[in-house]
Amino acid sequence: MESGLERRVARLEAVEAIRQLAARYALALDMRDLDTLVTLFVDDGRKVFYAPGESGTAGGEALWRRYDVTQRAYSNSQHFIHQHVIDVDDEDHAHGIVYARCEQEIGEDTWTLCASQYWDRYERVDGRWVFAERRGVPWYFTPWQEAPVGARKMRWTDRPHGEADLPGCWPSWQGFWDRGAL
Numbered sequence: 001m002e003s004g005l006e007r008r009v010a011r012l013e014a015v016e017a018i019r020q021l022a023a024r025y026a027l028a029l030d031m032r033d034l035d036t037l038v039t040l041f042v043d044d045g046r047k048v049f050y051a052p053g054e055s056g057t058a059g060g061e062a063l064w065r066r067y068d069v070t071q072r073a074y075s076n077s078q079h080f081i082h083q084h085v086i087d088v089d090d091e092d093h094a095h096g097i098v099y100a101r102c103e104q105e106i107g108e109d110t111w112t113l114c115a116s117q118y119w120d121r122y123e124r125v126d127g128r129w130v131f132a133e134r135r136g137v138p139w140y141f142t143p144w145q146e147a148p149v150g151a152r153k154m155r156w157t158d159r160p161h162g163e164a165d166l167p168g169c170w171p172s173w174q175g176f177w178d179r180g181a182l
Contacts, residue, residue: 026079076105
């Protein structure tokens with residue numbers, strides 16, 4: 001039977017491994033190292049990655065193909081990982097939210113800024129923490145010279161502007177505003 005100290009150390013090791021997982025994801029994207037990228041996810045037929053407007057992509061070869069298409073839209077990118085809230089559910093399962101900011105170059109004349117969160121589920125498989133599910137939730141996407149103000153913060157360069165998921169998708173958000181000032 002594990003002692004309290006052993007459990008606490010195991011939890012801290014899990015949290016650090018999961019933090020590294022998120023950082024490795026960002027690095028693999030920026031390096032366009034798709035082979036490494038897909039190894040960060042489970043590959044058992046489940047849908048593991050979701051983005052706005054998508055029904056989800058399974059791991060392995062399907063995920064590799066998805067990233068091969070999406071990352072070719074950007075000639076350069078830098079993904080910055082910020083605060084990371086991780087809740088360890090048990091020795092093999094956890095969930096969390098990661099804040100991210102990304103700068104991306106499209107072609108040779110457009111620079112964009114993006115802020116989002118990743119809503120994640122993690123699993124330990126063969127002793128290694130991987131993504132069981134990663135859902136990208138946007139805050140804004142805009143060319144760098146356009147401040148993301150107003151309702152339509154998704155300012156894609158190739159389609160009509162639209163509303164972002166954040167902050168309105170948080171269950172607490174609308175209740176805060178409905179309640180009014182004290």
